[in-house]
Amino acid sequence: MKRRTFLKKTTLATLASSPLLPFTSQAQEKEFIIDIHQHLAFHERNDAVLLKHQNTMGIGKTVLLPAGSPVKRPSTRNGGANGLAAKVSGNEPAAALAAKHPDSYIYFCNEVPDLPETKSVIEKWLKKDARGIGEQKFHLEIDSKEMQLIYQIAREFDVPVLMHIQHNTYNLGFERLHKMLEKYPTVNFIGHAQTWWGNVDKNHDQKTMYPKGKVTPGGLTDKLLADYPNIYGDLSAGSGHNAFKRDEEQGAAFLHRHQDKLCLGTDCADTVGEGGKCSGAQQIAIVRKLVPEADVRKKIFSTNAQKIIRF
Numbered sequence: 001m002k003r004r005t006f007l008k009k010t011t012l013a014t015l016a017s018s019p020l021l022p023f024t025s026q027a028q029e030k031e032f033i034i035d036i037h038q039h040l041a042f043h044e045r046n047d048a049v050l051l052k053h054q055n056t057m058g059i060g061k062t063v064l065l066p067a068g069s070p071v072k073r074p075s076t077r078n079g080g081a082n083g084l085a086a087k088v089s090g091n092e093p094a095a096a097l098a099a100k101h102p103d104s105y106i107y108f109c110n111e112v113p114d115l116p117e118t119k120s121v122i123e124k125w126l127k128k129d130a131r132g133i134g135e136q137k138f139h140l141e142i143d144s145k146e147m148q149l150i151y152q153i154a155r156e157f158d159v160p161v162l163m164h165i166q167h168n169t170y171n172l173g174f175e176r177l178h179k180m181l182e183k184y185p186t187v188n189f190i191g192h193a194q195t196w197w198g199n200v201d202k203n204h205d206q207k208t209m210y211p212k213g214k215v216t217p218g219g220l221t222d223k224l225l226a227d228y229p230n231i232y233g234d235l236s237a238g239s240g241h242n243a244f245k246r247d248e249e250q251g252a253a254f255l256h257r258h259q260d261k262l263c264l265g266t267d268c269a270d271t272v273g274e275g276g277k278c279s280g281a282q283q284i285a286i287v288r289k290l291v292p293e294a295d296v297r298k299k300i301f302s303t304n305a306q307k308i309i310r311f
Contacts, residue, residue: 031297032060033284034305037135037162037192037236037265039065040097041089047097049271051104056273057266057281060302061311062105065135065162066094068112069121075114075138075146081170084137086269091125098129106311108132108162113146119153126157131310134162135192142173143180151184160188160308162234165196167206174199175220181228188308192234192265196221197243200254210242215250225258232308233258235300236265241283244290252290259296263305 035054040047054062067088072079083089094107109125110133111118122133133154140147142165154161165171174195181189194209202218204211224231234240244251255262264287266280274281291297305311 031058031294031301033058033264033301034061034063034311035059035266035280036063036190036263036305036309037065037234037267038062039067039084039086039088039135039267039269040093041083041087042269043087045269045271051101053268053271053273053278054104057278057284059266061103063131063265063305063309064094064098064105064107066091066107066110068110068138069115071112071115073112073114075112075140077139077169081137081139084135084164091121091130095125095128095130106131106309108134108159110134110136113138113140113144113150118146119149122150122153123157126153126159130159132159132162134160134190135164136161137164137170137193139170140172141176142171143176147171148180148183151180151187154187155184158186159310160190160232162190162192163196164193165191166193166209167195177231178224178228181224181230185230188230188232190232190234190263190308191221191224192236192240192267194239196233197239200243200250210239212246215243215247215254217250217253222254222258225261231261232304233262234265234267235262235283235287236267236280238279240265240267241279241286244283244286248286248290251286255287255291255300256296259291259299260304262300263308264301 067084067090070082076082091109098105098107109130111121163171165174198204198211199219199221202216204219268278268280270278
């Protein structure tokens with residue numbers, strides 16, 4: 001093994017095996033963190049609690065992701081996906097809170113893709129200063145005409161699309177996403193959720209939502225981030241945290257390998273913003289553990305998001 005390769009592997013292994021130490025408050029104050037994935041009324045959490053939660057985590061700016069219209073149809077799993085399956089509120093409350101606290105929040109807009117009014121609803125909110133589309137979390141094929149309508153609107157308004165990718169549940173056909181990346185090269189797609197993060201592993205079983213054990217590099221997510229300039233990763237939720245916690249050595253390597261394509265998101269519904277029950281705080285902590293270089297961490301915490309989202 002070449003000396004440089006040996007040193008790199010040794011460094012990553014050391015980082016992965018080291019204890020998860022608390023970050024100093026002084027260092028936290030110097031780091032500007034953008035959270036690209038939060039929700040209003042998330043499992044009935046109120047706005048004041050959310051604001052305190054984000055402040056406790058040390059978030060400088062939060063992207064609010066609303067739900068689409070509550071309807072019962074196959075695309076919403078007969079209503080089961082209404083409120084993003086988590087009682088999340090819609091476009092109007094997100095826009096209102098962002099207007100009330102412009103220093104803390106911006107918002108995306110959303111709508112169920114296969115409604116007659118989808119195009120007009122999303123265009124209305126984009127014209128009112130929504131900065132993206134999502135979280136798109138619907139039971140539709142990832143390359144269906146309904147989903148392609150979303151990509152076409154994103155292309156027209158030059159905004160990103162954040163997608164919840166979950167096998168046989170939301171945004172079906174992940175293995176065909178590359179065709180959409182090729183067809184819509186000017187649209188920035190942001191991948192998130194169980195199937196997106198499970199596929200950091202080349203040997204991933206698509207039916208497993210929270211896989212455990214060692215990761216073999218070269219999974220579909222790994223390849224998409226490497227091969228396509230218009231796909232980014234949202235680190236949020238238990239699925240994001242699991243992808244790095246399950247194999248910290250490979251997690252560190254992944255974070256460094258894709259340091260220009262990853263954005264910090266939290267997507268946590270707790271009310272505190274710290275401790276073991278807050279997946280957002282845990283994700284921030286593991287990024288700090290596995291990425292000791294401040295310049296690399298800055299990309300993941302803020303500048304990557306600033307490349308693709310208008311703040």
